[in-house]
Structure formats: C-alpha cells, structure tokens
Amino acid sequence: MEKLPKKLQSKLSERLKDGSMRSLKTSGGLIDFSSNDYLGFSRKKAILDATTAKLKESNLQENGATGSRLLTGNHSLYKQLEDFLAGYHNSESALVFNSGYDANIGFFSSVPQRGDTILYDELVHASIRDGIKMSNAKSYKFKHNNIDDLRVHIERSRNRNDSEIYVVTESVFSMDGNSPDLEALVDFCAKKDCYLIVDEAHATGIYGNGKDLVSQLGLEENVFARIITFGKALGNHGAAVLGSNDLKAYLVNFARSLIYTTALAPHTVASVLSAYRYLESHGKEEGSRLKENIMYFKEQVQLLNMEGRFIESDSAIHCLVLPGNEKVKQVSKYFQTEGFDVKPILSPTVKMGQERLRFCLHSYNTKEEISRVLSITRNLIK
Ligand SMILES: Cc1ncc(COP(=O)(O)O)c(C=O)c1O
Incomplete structure (x- = not known):
C-alpha cells in the first residue's frame, strides 16, 4: 500500500499525542x-416483522433503490412515508433524506443565499456546521441558549443590511442534553423577522406524545423548518426536513445531498414506516x-x-x-x-x-x- 502523505501522518500523530485518536470498535x-x-x-422484532410484511404487501423486492430519488430511486414507499410524516408531525410537507447529516448539509448549503446571514447556537451539531460552511451566506455563532446574545448579532446584521436572517438551534442539544426556551425563541424570531430552523434529532419520537418538541409546544406554524431523524428514538436510519410545500420543492431542486446520492432502499423506508406505526401503538x-x-x-x-x-x-x-x-x-x-x-x-x-x-x-x-x-x-x- 502507498504511504500516507506526511501532512496526514502528522495530523494522526497529533491525535495520538493529545489523546484524541479515534478508532472503530x-x-x-x-x-x-x-x-x-x-x-x-x-x-423490536415486531418492527422487523412489520417491515417484511410491508415489503411483501407493496410488492417491492429490490435490495436497493437503484438510483437517486430524482432518477430511478423514488420508489412508492417514499410518498407513503412523506405523507405520513407530514400528517404525524403536523407539517405542510416532509422531505426524506438519507440521514440527518445529509438533511442538514442539504438544507444549509442550499437555502441561505449570498447576502443572507446564518446565526447558529455555538453548540449545534457538526452536520449543521458543515452545511453552513458550504453555504455562501455569512455565519456567526451566538452564545448557547442566549437570546440576548442573539439579539446583538441580529442588530449587527441589520446594520449591515443583510437580506434574510436564518436562526438555527436544536430542541435537545446532543452533547449537553439541554434545550433552548423554544417559545421565547419563536416569539423573538417572529418579532425580528428571522427564519427559525430547529434540529429535532434527539427529540423525535419522544416529546409531544411521540412527535417532537416543537409539536409538544404547539409551535409548528411558527418555525420555518424542522429536521427530524430516524436514527435515534426510532431505532432506524434516515431523516426528514419538515416545512412548507414550497420549501420541499426548493430542496428537491437545490439540495445536492438529496439530488446526487442513491436513495434509501425500500427496506429502510418500510422499516421507518413500521417504526412509526409501532410508535403509534x-x-x-x-x-x-x-x-x-x-x-x-x-x-x-x-x-x-x-x-x-x-x-x-x-x-x-x-x-x-x-x-x-x-x-x-x-x-x-x-x-x-x-x-x-x-x-x-x-x-x-x-x-x-x-x-x-x-x-x-x-x-x-x-x-x-x-x-x-x-x-x-x-x-x-x-
Ligand atoms: C443534533 C443532531 N443533528 C443531526 C444528526 C445527524 O443525524 P444522523 O445520525 O441521522 O446522520 C445528529 C446525530 O448525531 C445530531 O445529534
């Protein structure tokens, strides 16, 4: 095998030195x-069994999706799942991505435009940060769960005459476990005319009778987008962006992590549907x-x-x-x-x-x- 380039070797050595070397176990x-x-x-074996039954009933026998959702990969279970999700989470529409990571990079790399500003809580997940890095918008972090600091950033951004302002938070923070005051944040963003996006990865399936925290608080109409994921409480894989029909149409056209990747296999989508049915019962x-x-x-x-x-x-x-x-x-x-x-x-x-x-x-x-x-x-x- 060829040796690693020196720069990469020295980055690995750094990791060893500061005790942060990662390995797969x-x-x-x-x-x-x-x-x-x-x-x-x-x-849950019941979810596995329901998935097998669902695939049989839908007459879907392919092991894989065979292409991007925009080409041959958009099998019939996608529509079933997205219709279900929109109803269940009380959203106009839902768009399924291959993972929460893909949903966040797809959303943040395509929605905020040059001249816009993204203001993100300093503790948001790496997938949000990576999406933001891929965006042409300017971005600034605000102090964790701190609306006063967010206000300062919004004022600066208004003074620069930035166009739209997107504010990003999580309903349950993955590395701290705490939550923002979502009601206050929604209210504040409405007054300041900002678009609020809430990553619900760690709240999906747990809050609001098995829905999410925005649903529990009855704030569905007041957020621009929610990111829900199926890899945590649903015990599965994949994610969705919840928002308006227009937002869905926009993402289908511009979110590159949706367009340029092979879609989820019928088995995975059937399994997510079965997990949601199990969640209901x-x-x-x-x-x-x-x-x-x-x-x-x-x-x-x-x-x-x-x-x-x-x-x-x-x-x-x-x-x-x-x-x-x-x-x-x-x-x-x-x-x-x-x-x-x-x-x-x-x-x-x-x-x-x-x-x-x-x-x-x-x-x-x-x-x-x-x-x-x-x-x-x-x-x-x-
Ligand atoms: C807050 C948050 N958003 C997004 C993700 C990514 O989701 P997925 O594991 O489905 O890629 C995670 C995963 O750890 C997360 O904690």
Missing part, C-alpha cells in the same frame, strides 16, 4: 448507557418508561450529591464534565470493566476542558442499572 455485551436507541426500537408505554428513568436518574444524582457536576438536563442525555481526554477515557474504560457502556466525549468534539462522560438513558434501563452506574460514578469522581 464493535460495541455490545455491555449495559447500554450510550446508544441513541432511547426507546429500544432497534431491538407502543410509544406511550416506552415513552413513560423513559421518562420514569430520567426522573429516577436525576433523583439519584441528587441523592449522591452530584447535582453540581452534571449539566442541567431533563432529556435522555446527561453529561458529567470531567476535563482531560486521558482522564475521561480512563473513567469510561473502568465502566467497561464493570459491565457498563458509558462513552467519553473528547475534545475536539467538545471544547478543550469540557470533555465529559455522556450517559444516554433508555426505556429499557433498569433502576438497578441506573443506581449502580451512578454509585460507580460517585466513587470515581470523589
């Missing part, structure tokens, strides 16, 4: 405090188990006097900041020896000094597992 066999499978849907039970576990986790954190160490969160994501890549990796390894999968979040994924342990809670975690993982944590951080 298979996970399994440990008690899950790390996956995004919040409701356990990835393991069983989401309430799984959702209440998850809520109970979140409450129990928070109670235990309080009992063990660790409240100040965790980032305030009411979601399924709870993070304990433990500075230093080596330190947080070492603690996570110890969890493995005790049978628990708790992932370390390293810099540069988060800012240096903000490295953390990230506990993801699920409907299927038991109270005993939660108590044990927290008592180990307490001993480790003494």
